[in-house]
Structures are given as structure tokens and as C-alpha cells.
Amino acid sequence: MRIVVDLNRCQGYAQCVFLAPETFAPHGEESLMYTPAVPEGGLARVRAAAAACPVRAILVGERAGPGAG
Template sequence: MRVQVEIGRCEGYANCVVAAPDVFSLDDEYLVVVDAPTPGEEQRAAVEEAVRSCPAAALALQDD
């Protein structure tokens, strides 16, 4: 699985960080940073929640 982000859509809500703090963080401008672009299967539920909870629809999950 691979996390994709459309950084131009990110509005810094940080829902992704709350849902999956081991995968996402925010930079100094409060934009999403994907710290683990290919998270392990054990992170799937958290990453799927992060994608669903993004109000700006800036995240996507692609299965390899």
C-alpha cells in the first residue's frame, strides 16, 4: 500500500495525524507530511481512517 497526497488540497486540519500519527505529521506551514509513504499492513485501518477523515480530500491510498 502506498499513501498519496495532493499537497495543494491540504488545509492543515490534521485529521490524518490524529488517525495515523506514525504515518502523518504536519510541517511548519501546517501541511501534511507523509512520514511513512509505504506503511505496513498493520497500519492499514489507521491509514484508511486518515484518508476518509480528510475534509479536503487531499489523501488517497493505492494498493500495490
């Protein structure tokens, strides 16, 4: 399972960081770092983080990757 974050859409609300800190981390004041592979046992947290994103910048799925979306 893969994760893609549209960093142009991301506004830095950091809801994902609170819900899945093993995958998402703040980087500076308005930037985000993330691990593109869902960690083992972390799928539910990553999906919750994607659902909580107010601007829907997070895509989770097997097809998430270059050219997806």
C-alpha cells in the same frame, strides 16, 4: 500499499495526524509530512485517516503513486 497526499489540496486540518500518527506528521503551521508506504498493521488507521480528511487529499491503494488519480 501506498499513500499519496495532494499537498496542494491539503488544508492542514490534521485529522490524519490524529488518526495515523505513525504515518502523518505536521510540518510547520500549514504543511504535512507523510510516509508513502503504509506501515505494517497500519492499513486500517491510514484508511480511517483518508476518510476523515475534509478535503479528500489522501489517496490510499496499490495504484497510488506517480500518475495515479
